[in-house]
Amino acid sequence: MNDTVPPVLVTGAAGFIGAHVCRALRTRGEAVIGLDNFNAYYDPQLKRDRVAALCPDVDIRTLDLTDREGLAALFDECRFVRVVHLAAQAGVRYSLTHPHDYVDSNLAGFVNLLELCRHRGVEHLAYASSSSVYGDSATPPFSEDQRIDKPRSLYAATKAANELMGYTYAQLYGLRATGLRFFTVYGPWGRPDMAPLLFSRAVLAGRPIDVFNNGRMRRDFTWIDDIVDGVLAAxxxxxxxxVDGVPPHRVFNLGNHTPVELEHFIAVIERAAGRAAEKVYKPMQPGDMVETMADTARAHDALGFEPRTAIEDGLPEVVEWCRAYFGERA
Structure with missing residues (x-):
């Protein structure tokens, strides 16, 4: 590790993607400082266990993005020149019942970070967006040139707003910023509120699973290692x-470019778990999208992004991780 180079700041460092990014940065010899508020959106113990398993040597500060003074002190202490911003209040359905959490973290918190990047000389901000921004405006495959002005949830609206905010700071102040639209990321140590872990745990435990839109859904599931490769490349x-009035701001899709039928997704889990799922078919939920599919040509051309992992290879690892981590608690 080169101690003369300022550390990379990773926000959301105890989160699913954040902890994996921290591990990858450390593996290639980078100094890393993490930030996370360890909130209770899901069990904070899972976050602490995740950090202990994936990046135990990373200094992760317990800090909220809305703490402007604490955030400024951290920037003054560490003098970051590169920031990977992954912290956010996540979840489409949760945004229907807890809207203020999204405003505080995803909007106010992001402004606080942008201001510090602007005033403290950060050379590049790579930040998380989401495939949810496409909403009802785009048709698969989703390309970065399609409109994102018809979100289906407040979460999606805040992520679209982040892209506008990033563009504005690039245009006004020359802050180099890259937005990354993640498409349904899964893998070991994943988020327990997302289908890969929800379904895997339920099938292992013999509990029923809710299958929305009567199973007529397709998702572009993207393996965590492929996502991490894309984040580091960005x-x-x-x-x-x-140059010629074009602000230093870019947006990339990071997805697998291979939408999977929900019923097939469940079948892969069933085979890995060695038992059939008890499926409860339900109507479409507010805020959900019927299909996601990433056009990754731009990320391939600019970053060399090339996802390699199919769900037939990745999902069994998730099932085995659930069996090992949750055990009887699955």
């Missing part, structure tokens, strides 16, 4: 400085 390739 961090390593900041946008060029403002």
């Amino acid at each position: 961090l390593d390739h900041p946008p060029p400085a403002c």
